[in-house]
Amino acid sequence: INNVDYYGSCKCDDGQKNLPDNTKCLRTDTRPDGEQSGRAGSCKNGICILKNVTKGCEGSKVPKFAPGSLPPFGCAYFCKPDNGEYTFFPQGTPCQHKVNRTHVVNGTCKISGDKTICTEDVALPLAC
Structure with missing residues (x-):
């Protein structure tokens, strides 16, 4: 690293x-x-x-990703990795979620309690 x-x-x-x-x-x-x-x-x-990691990053800019690049893994990012300071991407940010050791799916960042998690995108069933 x-x-x-x-x-x-x-x-x-x-x-x-x-x-x-x-x-x-x-x-x-x-x-x-x-x-x-x-x-x-x-x-x-x-x-x-x-x-130790601590939530913070007040005033830091959310990282930008180049068009066509893979979305970030998960919904947390470290604005100050040397001191372990992190925050979450905004709700609605595309992300990748690791289902198991070998399976990664695309998802969307969603607020869940006091954290933001990557939730797998699931197609809705067809309506009648």
Whole structure:
């Protein structure tokens, strides 16, 4: 990520020894929008500790996407990734939702309680 190497585990290949503390690592976690994805962290005592995330981004501009490009994954974006500050795309934004490890569908960002989630676009049944 940004030309920095991250490890998928904080254990050495032998499974016994720990990587040095503060080694960059990745761990699957639930994002603020409910999507599962890899998040960056640092190793401590053999465990990948993730940075805390906080909702904020007041005054930040919503990222724009080039016409014809894929929609964003999920409905949360990090305006200040170094300090873990995020917010949500506006309701109605096209998005991608991961149904399972291998299946991704197109959806639309919808407000659900205190967060915004990517809801799969489903065709309505034909009327009589």
